[in-house]
Amino acid sequence: MxxxxxxxxxxxxxxxxxxxxxxxxxxxxxxxxxxxxxxxxxxxxxxxxxxxxxxxxxxxxxxxxKVFTASDMPRYLLNSVFITVPTVIGAVALSCMTGFALGVYRFKGNMWVFFMFVAGNFVPFQILMVPVRELTLNMGLYDTKTGLVLFHIAFQTGFCTLFMRNFIRALPKELIEAARVEGVSELRIFWYVVLPLMKPAIAALAVLIFTFIWNDYFWAVVLTQGPDSQPVTAGITSFNAQFRAAYNMMSAGSLVAALPPVMMFFAMQKHFIAGLTLGAVK
Structure with missing residues (x-):
């Protein structure tokens, strides 16, 4: 086998x-x-x-x-930070709450709600390019960091909910039942009982989402333009001049842009591996 x-x-x-x-x-x-x-x-x-x-x-x-002194690379890096960090916080926070609701409570339509979160992951994102761009234009969010953050949170919450819901369902139900018997409110159960047990999963998910958002190029090009809002992945293309491309500068900028996710992984490596393997062995 x-x-x-x-x-x-x-x-x-x-x-x-x-x-x-x-x-x-x-x-x-x-x-x-x-x-x-x-x-x-x-x-x-x-x-x-x-x-x-x-x-x-x-x-x-x-x-x-030259990458830092003769270009807008510092601004692009800051834009990536201002886009990635709020997205990670927002997507992980929402998924913790939705995962708790879908993993702990049994109500009519639970599986349908969960299916709606998961179904979005199977939609090819290329076909959403035009409607999403038009939506951001109509809402005044086109070419803004806020629009890109809200978009990423909306699209990443489905995968994060799948991750968190399955993790919470694997937790011992006796802990939650014991807290309810003691008269603890549902909000305090989530905050003081479930959330501390989710720390490995939160760390693993944060590393994954940080990497996804930081390395995103497609939506950065579709929804932003110019150094005021573009992240570093799209900003590297600014080294392409009208008649020639500065490949040496693009290569140096690419390596600089790749450092934060690598540093993030090594900083959270212990928690990342613990979150992925938790529950694998009983």
Missing amino acids: FPTPVEKKSKAFSMTYQGMLPVVMLMWLAPLLAVALFSIKPDADFSQGNYWGLPSSSEGLGNYW
């Missing part, structure tokens, strides 16, 4: 596996290594067609310095 562990395979299979593993890892890391190589190349290399060769002269940190 389950695959045989590698150590129990034949010696030839184990040696082939160990030999192919570094090759596959190198292929997986190749795009990232290429971006890192491009980020230290001078402009002359691209005008001379030296795309994949070694840099003719290493710019070192010069390209990274």
